[in-house]
Amino acid sequence: MGQHYQHLCSEERNFIQRSLNQGLSINAIACSMKRCRVTLWREIRRNALKGDAYDASSAASASRARRRRGLTKLREGTALRRYVFGQIRLAWSPQQISGRLKAMNDPDLPPVSHESIYRAIYVIPRGELRKDIIGFLRQAHKTRGARARGHNRQGRLIDMVSIHERPAEALTRLIPGDWEGDFVKGAGNASAIGTLVERKSRYTLIAKMKNCGAEAALEGFTRVLSRVPEQMRKSLSYDQGKEMAKHKVLTKRLKMPVYFCDPHSPWQRPTNENLNGLVRQYLPKGIDLSIYSRKDLDRIAHSLNTRPRAILGFKTPEEVFISECAKLGVALHS
Secondary structure, eight states, X not given: OOOOOOOOOHHHHHHHHHHHHTTOOHHHHHHHHTOOHHHHHHHHHHHSOTTSOOOHHHHHHHHHHHHTTHHHHTOTTOHHHHHXXXXXXXXXXXXXXXXXXXXXXXXXXXXXXHHHHHHHHHTSOSSHHHHHHHTTSSSOOSSOOOSSOSOOOSOOOTTOOBGGXXXXXXXXXXXXXXXXXXXXXXXXXXXXXXXXXXXXXXOEEEEEOSSSSHHHHHHHHHHHHTTSOGGGOOEEXXXXXXXXXXXXXXXXXHTOOEEEOOTTOGGGSHXXXXXXXXXXXXXXXXXXXGGOOHHHHHHHHHHHHTSOBGGGTTBOHHHHHHHHHHHHTOOOOO
16 A cells, blocks of 8 residues: 655645745755655745745635635536535544545545535535535634634743744654644633644543643643653644643743743644544533543543544554654553
């Protein structure tokens, strides 16, 4: 079976732009990213504006414009559209449908990307059909908004270090110890938990918070990350939420630098965004999260850490994380 191809994400495009600006060759950039150099060569050739240097934002827009062609395949009345919507009603995800279509190699059912399937769903006019189809998605949002929207009402944290200054090896996932984190809030934003995931192994930690303040975040994240060997605490990537106002204290306690994502850029923490969706299967929106004890949250984390993952070759996050600890000669604290 051939290797599964993944489209370049915004984080990777930003890395390409920075590396080109630094004068690195395509071969060197591809080696750092563990990507085929042909992939990078094609990305730059197809998505760079004529006569201009490569720009990550423009490249992403050009790529999205080409991928909109998938909507034509899913036009009303086609066999492909009937098949796709039928599988959605069987609770298949767009990713599963897209992968299955590629594997089937049926000329009457051409492959289509999962993004095209999402777009085909959300362009349905408002009504019972749209409501019915969206209801079968795991995260059944009424609308699918733009990734960057609204205004930054949080204010700027002091002494933030940008994610663009994070060591390049963190992007490759070859070396363990780089984490992504977030706050998940309960009903009325009155309660919260903290979610943490190690990028290479997808190993998960869930922290109980006394409240939604910075002191609670400091204590909660310190408590759960203290279980992790120091060698496995290389960095933490986080958004610019006010709960991280004490990030310098966290760094000093754990000897773990914190890197902050750009405003409204959840794709810069893709592993944690996926984790939050999984956590919501256990802790749905609109509930009071303060009723859950540390043991309750540990049980949820254990359930996620012992679930086989396709991206890990169907090993569990716990197996991969413990293996990486063993290579360093350290053990995970209970």
